[in-house]
Amino acid sequence: MAQFSRVSGSVGLITLQNPPVNALSAAVRQGIVDTVNKALQEPEVKSVVICGQNKVFCGGADIKSFRGVMTGPPLIPMIHAIEASTKPVVAAIEGIALGGGLELALACHYRISHTKARLGLPEVTLGLLPAAAGSQRLPRLIGITAALDLITTGRHVTAAEALQLGIVDHVTDQNTVDVALKFASSVAGKPLDARRISLYPCPPSDDTDALFEEAMQRVRRSARGAIAPVACVQAVRAAATLPYAQGLEREKELMATLFTSGQARALQYSFFAQRAVGRWSMPSGAQWDTVEPLPVQKTAVIGLGTMGRGIVVALTQAGFSVVAVETHEKQLTQAKQAIEEMLIRGAKRRGVTPEHDTITYSHSMEPVANVDLVIEAVFEDMVLKEKVFQQLSAVCKPGTLLCTNTSGLDIDHLASKTPNPELVVGMHFFAPAHVMKLLEVVYGRQSSPRAVATAMQLGKKMGKVSVAVGNCLGFVGNRMLKPYMNQAFFLLEEGASPELVDQALEEFGFIMGPFRMSDLSGIDVGWRIRKEEGLAVPDQRTGQIPRMQKGCRYSPVGDLICEQGRFGQKTGQGWYRYDKPGGRVARPDPWMQTFLNQYRATHGLVPRRIDPKEVLERCLYALINEGFQTLEEGIAAAPEDIDVIYVFGYSWPQHRGGPMFYADMVGLEKIMDRLEHYHQAHPDVPSLQPCNLLRKLVAIGSPPIHKWSQVMKTLRSQL
Ligand SMILES: CC/C=C\C/C=C/C(=O)SCCNC(=O)CCNC(=O)[C@H](O)C(C)(C)COP(=O)(O)OP(=O)(O)OC[C@H]1O[C@@H](n2cnc3c(N)ncnc32)[C@H](O)[C@@H]1OP(=O)(O)O
Numbered sequence: 046m047a048q049f050s051r052v053s054g055s056v057g058l059i060t061l062q063n064p065p066v067n068a069l070s071a072a073v074r075q076g077i078v079d080t081v082n083k084a085l086q087e088p089e090v091k092s093v094v095i096c097g098q099n100k101v102f103c104g105g106a107d108i109k110s111f112r113g114v115m116t117g118p119p120l121i122p123m124i125h126a127i128e129a130s131t132k133p134v135v136a137a138i139e140g141i142a143l144g145g146g147l148e149l150a151l152a153c154h155y156r157i158s159h160t161k162a163r164l165g166l167p168e169v170t171l172g173l174l175p176a177a178a179g180s181q182r183l184p185r186l187i188g189i190t191a192a193l194d195l196i197t198t199g200r201h202v203t204a205a206e207a208l209q210l211g212i213v214d215h216v217t218d219q220n221t222v223d224v225a226l227k228f229a230s231s232v233a234g235k236p237l238d239a240r241r242i243s244l245y246p247c248p249p250s251d252d253t254d255a256l257f258e259e260a261m262q263r264v265r266r267s268a269r270g271a272i273a274p275v276a277c278v279q280a281v282r283a284a285a286t287l288p289y290a291q292g293l294e295r296e297k298e299l300m301a302t303l304f305t306s307g308q309a310r311a312l313q314y315s316f317f318a319q320r321a322v323g324r325w326s327m328p329s330g331a332q333w334d335t336v337e338p339l340p341v342q343k344t345a346v347i348g349l350g351t352m353g354r355g356i357v358v359a360l361t362q363a364g365f366s367v368v369a370v371e372t373h374e375k376q377l378t379q380a381k382q383a384i385e386e387m388l389i390r391g392a393k394r395r396g397v398t399p400e401h402d403t404i405t406y407s408h409s410m411e412p413v414a415n416v417d418l419v420i421e422a423v424f425e426d427m428v429l430k431e432k433v434f435q436q437l438s439a440v441c442k443p444g445t446l447l448c449t450n451t452s453g454l455d456i457d458h459l460a461s462k463t464p465n466p467e468l469v470v471g472m473h474f475f476a477p478a479h480v481m482k483l484l485e486v487v488y489g490r491q492s493s494p495r496a497v498a499t500a501m502q503l504g505k506k507m508g509k510v511s512v513a514v515g516n517c518l519g520f521v522g523n524r525m526l527k528p529y530m531n532q533a534f535f536l537l538e539e540g541a542s543p544e545l546v547d548q549a550l551e552e553f554g555f556i557m558g559p560f561r562m563s564d565l566s567g568i569d570v571g572w573r574i575r576k577e578e579g580l581a582v583p584d585q586r587t588g589q590i591p592r593m594q595k596g597c598r599y600s601p602v603g604d605l606i607c608e609q610g611r612f613g614q615k616t617g618q619g620w621y622r623y624d625k626p627g628g629r630v631a632r633p634d635p636w637m638q639t640f641l642n643q644y645r646a647t648h649g650l651v652p653r654r655i656d657p658k659e660v661l662e663r664c665l666y667a668l669i670n671e672g673f674q675t676l677e678e679g680i681a682a683a684p685e686d687i688d689v690i691y692v693f694g695y696s697w698p699q700h701r702g703g704p705m706f707y708a709d710m711v712g713l714e715k716i717m718d719r720l721e722h723y724h725q726a727h728p729d730v731p732s733l734q735p736c737n738l739l740r741k742l743v744a745i746g747s748p749p750i751h752k753w754s755q756v757m758k759t760l761r762s763q764l
Pocket residue numbers: 065066068104105106107108109120141143144145146167168171173174175176177317320321
């Protein structure tokens with residue numbers, strides 16, 4: 046809806062009304078058409094102001110409506126009618142002007158923004174482009190380079206930057222609508238041609254071809270197969286090289302392809318999934334809107350290795366005071382220096398003053414006594430963690446929440462070492478913890494809903510996408526990674542090279558394939574865990590690590606690589622070789638080829654040609670199958686939880702939605718058939734056997750992803 050009123054006799058005020066973000070639903074678009082017509086027809090109205098209800102200008106097109114049949118008047122003619130108006134139209138921008146919201150403002154003759162407003166064209170993040178003439182108007186207003194930046198990244202800008210770029214004419218910290226009304230009065234009757242952006246020529250650049258070539262290469266490099274950023278460059282190129290009307294046609298053509306694409310569907314699903322994970326629930330029925338979080342101001346981090354340092358930085362940047370504890374004096378000094386450098390770099394990036402004085406460094410636990418919440422981030426060793434939790438229980442004030450940053454150890458076991466197991470939860474950050482957006486909040490059998498609510502809220506305040514999950518080995522993310530990595534190892538045994546496996550998965554859209562990723566994070570990490578699990582241990586009789594463990598196929602290739610001291614980038618050698626320890630550029634290593642040949646010969650394995658399609662199917666479908674298993678067990682509450690974890694923690698390409706969304710797109714029947722096919726070929730790999738939930742979903746006709754919850758509920762109740 047949109048409301049019309051007349052202010053001071055001669056200014057028509059149009060207020061968009063569709064809380065919470067005044068999205069341009071069919072009703073709002075119809076409201077704008079009606080109220081603009083009214084303003085143009087009423088002779089008393091000499092100028093017009095458009096604003097949004099509740100101090101929010103407009104969040105753009107209604108994303109929810111993209112999935113159904115589009116009704117109501119289209120955006121473009123409405124926007125053109127505003128620009129063509131003979132009465133000046135002023136946009137009063139408060140809160141946000143995003144996507145179609147900013148495009149509406151660009152059609153106005155003047156834009157006045159509140160200092161705290163944010164503006165942008167984020168359509169690319171939804172798999173679209175600014176197709177209400179935004180791709181044609183913005184370059185004409187602010188130049189090609191700046192427009193390319195905003196349109197291809199979708200980033201939001203502050204009002205100050207918008208002013209500097211020339212997107213808005215004036216910024217105010219007063220009541221923006223009042224300022225706009227006064228201004229509108231003052232420009233009534235003035236000529237408007239110089240204010241119509243569609244009439245501007247696109248500002249020329251020195252070498253347009255080179256500029257677009259460079260932009261295209263840049264987006265292709267970072268897009269990882271996403272099509273929208275490429276279409277955005279093409280649309281801006283049309284603005285730079287074609288008359289406005291033809292540019293608009295090109296924009297429409299490009300949008301038509303994007304709008305119906307699977308990538309747009311995936312990215313829009315991901316948008317809502319990120320919001321859905323905030324509405325967490327626990328098997329007990331406790332959920333986000335019925336539980337009050339505990340107040341948290343003072344926090345502590347125990348252990349200042351890489352993870353601990355990142356967590357201290359993230360907490361400090363979110364405004365919490367932190368007691369940072371490291372028992373080794375030398376490590377404490379090094380950590381302090383590293384943390385301060387990280388804070389300075391972060392503050393510079395964000396244009397703010399670094400906060401140092403909210404951190405207290407300590408080599409003893411004493412200052413932890415009066416904090417509200419502790420995050421333990423010591424070495425991944427259960428005995429050590431138990432000791433820390435016992436010390437914390439002795440020193441902390443009653444009611445302090447005890448969190449562990451373990452990436453997979455048993456939360457229930459740790460909780461059992463404390464007198465208040467209800468106050469224990471996992472907070473699994475991803476490295477680097479001050480950069481990565483994902484946080485897995487892990488509840489144990491006895492974790493109280495308040496403890497979970499508090500950790501979820503803390504994550505939100507730290508700017509994380511937090512997902513509540515149940516307790517099991519590896520939680521959701523690392524648990525699903527295990528069958529994926531196992532398939533990668535098996536493929537090496539059967540004839541693939543690390544390069545072949547990595548390339549297939551990188552072409553799918555992962556930033557790094559499993560072997561390059563493992564070189565980066567350290568191959569020894571998995572080795573240590575496998576040793577603790579009793580897997581990477583030589584048989585006493587043969588001296589070799591068995592290729593069958595507990596009746597299942599096991600590949601010791603990763604263990605054998607580690608025995609050679611090849612731990613990845615840090616040692617300069619791993620699955621690849623690097624020019625020096627700590628080197629970043631992975632090169633195929635002839636040593637690896639020889640090693641794999643010898644390994645296969647030793648075990649009588651005859652190498653075969655492996656197709657990239659087999660790599661994708663085996664690695665991804667095994668991971669997806671494990672995802673279904675976590676849903677069946679209730680470890681993950683919903684497919685959105687898994688998808689958000691994989692997109693934000695494991696570099697799953699966002700334009701593919703996440704593993705469970707991808708499974709829905711591929712077709713559950715196909716996933717099940719291929720798993721059955723591979724399981725027949727590898728009967729000693731149980732993770733290739735389709736799990737019950739997948740079978741059940743296929744049996745009832747493969748309902749779409751938003752209908753899985755019902756089936757999950759029935760299946761869980763039968764367990
Ligand atoms: C046919 C197309 C022609 C022309 C091209 C135009 C295309 C577009 O305009 S596409 C839309 C572009 N706009 C955006 O991408 C903005 C998306 N929204 C956001 O980034 C954020 O929601 C926000 C910055 C606007 C607000 O953030 P925050 O305060 O953190 O709140 P939430 O994100 O939790 O949002 C609250 C609530 O609003 C729903 N919502 C937000 N934006 C839209 C929207 N554009 N359409 C529909 N619904 C929207 C959001 O989903 C939340 O509701 P739920 O919790 O129920 O999901």
